[in-house]
Amino acid sequence: MSQLDTQTHQDEKLRFQVQHLSIAVERILRENPLGINELNLIKALQRPPWELIGTVNYAEPDKLYPVHFLVFHVLYRLRDQLAQSGERLSISPLLIRLSREDVVSSTGAVGEVDQLRAFYLDLSKYQLPESSIFQMMDDFWSGRAGRQPARQEVNDAADVLGFGHLPDSFEDVKYRFRRAVMQAHPDRGGETETIQNLNQAFGVLKAHFRQTRTGNTL
Template sequence: MNTTFDPALDLTEHLLALLRQTPAGLSEHQIIRQLKDGHCSHIPQLPLSDKLVLFRIHFMLFNALYRLRDRLWAERSAHLEISPLRVRLLSYQDGQQGLTEHDPLRAYYLDEAHLRDTSEADVAHLLQSFWTRMHGGEEQQAALELFGLEARTDYPAIRLRYRQLVSQHHPDRGGSTSRLQSINKAMEILERYYNRG
């Protein structure tokens, strides 16, 4: 798709046009690439290898996406699913989507002070924090899978499942020592994640 964008239009209008042309949705990277290729005046023609430039483009994009989602919801015309991996338009439906809970990401991206006040050092810190969480998140997910639990399980349920597994796999009851060690290691990871260790 090769679109040229009208500089008089707001970024939300450009996004709406792109998303209407692609019902399956687009990733954040695809949206940025199409906006840059179409010479959208809202996206600077600067190298994305610069972390501060990339952060600012990312911020402007998500600010516009959250504003568009609010507008579409108020018009009762569509629901906008927003994530870095896929942004897509969905049909409007009354009900669960209409329940307004506090959305920390929406609050962050709609506060333009974050765009103005974030320095290159702040971006470096955000990236380091992201990769630390990603690594820890993979460990946590693997530990929960070993326990046969879902990601949103609370700590008391994890503790109960741990006791059940230890009882079931203890060598004194015919279980395997290596399996018990895996269960204990998984519990250490989960305690660290839940700040109980």
């Protein structure tokens, strides 16, 4: 088989996987009207009756990235399709929720949302060099992701770290994050994916405080 034939076969296989994932993701979202986070969505796609995603190594960003990208590719495709029937799909790693279009919620500036949409709908981004993936993760966790998180995303991140409201300072975030990570450590019976979720929440809050409080050294 030539290289061109191999690539064509891989592209067809990927499109076939996207079709199956789209059906499963929509069903899962409708079964969770209050929303679901990315990690629990991935777990749901791993379980029967779907079993569309294999084992995921949450501790290695280069192994997690293709799964994350494919799920978000499907989510953005679904968002465009469902909008035609008056439904709104809010997309964030911490909360993915389907609602009626007349429910108003903050999802960030249009330009920011469109940039994310363009990125995830481009299937050529499914495979990136390992160095690019690690740079993306470093930027996200250090708060340099280049966008202001939406208010709902910030509130969801605060909930993940156990706050009942948005904390007053980033020092509070750092203290709560360190404590939560220690409690979730595998040596204490925790799970690696829980730490991944805490890292995502920490990155969102760090970006929030970095971009909204000038002169604050993070």
